[in-house]
Amino acid sequence: MKIESLPTRHRASTLKTLEIEMQALATLKTALEGHTLGRQVDRAVKALAATKGRVIVTGMGKSGHIARKIAATMRSTGTSALYLHPGEASHGDLGVITKQDVVLAITWSGETAELGDILHYCNHYGVTLIVATSHADSTAGRAANICLAMPAVKEACPNELAPTSSTTLQLVLGDALAVALIEARGFTSSDFRVFHPGGKLGAQLSTVAEIMGVDDAIPRVGGDASLTSATIEMSAKRYGCTAVVDEAGRLVGAFTDGDLRRCIAVHDLADNIGLHMSPRPVTVTGETLASEALRILNENAVSVLFVVDGETLVGIVHMHDLVRAGVA
Numbered sequence: 001m002k003i004e005s006l007p008t009r010h011r012a013s014t015l016k017t018l019e020i021e022m023q024a025l026a027t028l029k030t031a032l033e034g035h036t037l038g039r040q041v042d043r044a045v046k047a048l049a050a051t052k053g054r055v056i057v058t059g060m061g062k063s064g065h066i067a068r069k070i071a072a073t074m075r076s077t078g079t080s081a082l083y084l085h086p087g088e089a090s091h092g093d094l095g096v097i098t099k100q101d102v103v104l105a106i107t108w109s110g111e112t113a114e115l116g117d118i119l120h121y122c123n124h125y126g127v128t129l130i131v132a133t134s135h136a137d138s139t140a141g142r143a144a145n146i147c148l149a150m151p152a153v154k155e156a157c158p159n160e161l162a163p164t165s166s167t168t169l170q171l172v173l174g175d176a177l178a179v180a181l182i183e184a185r186g187f188t189s190s191d192f193r194v195f196h197p198g199g200k201l202g203a204q205l206s207t208v209a210e211i212m213g214v215d216d217a218i219p220r221v222g223g224d225a226s227l228t229s230a231t232i233e234m235s236a237k238r239y240g241c242t243a244v245v246d247e248a249g250r251l252v253g254a255f256t257d258g259d260l261r262r263c264i265a266v267h268d269l270a271d272n273i274g275l276h277m278s279p280r281p282v283t284v285t286g287e288t289l290a291s292e293a294l295r296i297l298n299e300n301a302v303s304v305l306f307v308v309d310g311e312t313l314v315g316i317v318h319m320h321d322l323v324r325a326g327v328a
Contacts, residue, residue: 017156017164024153024165025172031151032176043146044104044130045177048079049184051128053100055081058089060114062163063106063170070104070174077182086114094121102128106174108150108166110138119143132173134166148173208293209286211325212307212315213239220245220313221273223252228269230255230277239304243313244277250311253277256304283308286315290327293317 031037048055055074059067067083074081084096094117097103103122105115110133122129123143131144134152141147150173156164219237221230223246234242234257244253255277263276283306284293293305297319307315
């Protein structure tokens with residue numbers, strides 16, 4: 001059903017939910033800017049970044065779903081993390097936690113009974129325990145080495161029962177911790193691709209060097225070439241252009257099929273290519289991300305990029321190469 005066809009009262013209800021949850025986020029932002037929660041978040045990020053083991057994220061019910069997502073986000077951004085179900089933990093899976101790990105427990109009330117065995121285990125074996133809860137004086141809050149005391153907020157549920165605003169804050173706090181860890185560890189887009197090799201995202205994070213044509217696939221002629229020889233070279237390759245290089249292999253210009261059409265009727269095909277080439281072709285390096293190469297192609301309204309190492313021509317990439325790789 002399209003939103004335009006929803007009855008006004010239903011639309012008003014959805015907007016009210018958004019307003020309540022945005023207010024909750026504003027409350028969390030204010031709390032993070034304050035001394036208490038801000039200082040505890042600093043401590044939590046330092047502990048998570050310094051761990052020699054993994055981050056074990058746990059939670060029950062709706063908080064458990066949030067905990068799963070936090071663990072998944074951390075894994076995809078370079079932090080070794082896994083989700084531990086509190087019920088399974090009490091039946092043998094506590095053994096997954098080692099003294100090298102940090103446990104991050106998500107519990108809004110701080111009194112989630114199923115977390116009891118995990119809290120006891122951490123305290124007994126000296127495992128660092130971080131608890132995100134809205135009740136710092138709760139059982140979980142008191143058991144924590146680091147308590148992330150989240151502000152009390154109004155649930156969007158009209159009965160003030162279903163976790164709505166509270167789970168939004170849990171999710172956003174988890175994202176904030178994951179992003180802080182990205183920055184703390186210097187996690188780069190190249191690192192990100194290691195964990196995301198598949199699909200369009202993996203393609204966008206590939207580099208030009210992985211896609212470009214090299215060696216004999218590159219159309220090129222010397223600076224002393226004629227229009228005729230440049231046209232033959234261009235026609236023999238699939239890029240619709242040819243690079244012009246000097247004796248040292250440095251890129252000095254490009255000659256395209258468009259250049260050929262503009263000059264063929266009024267110039268001698270024996271002319272030197274230097275009279276008709278474009279002297280400043282668009283270039284990238286092999287380390288340029290494929291997604292960035294696509295942006296450069298679009299911004300410059302060209303279909304081909306020459307790849308250089310310094311000034312030396314090392315490759316060529318066509319828009320079609322990016323399309324085949326799944327970038328576009």
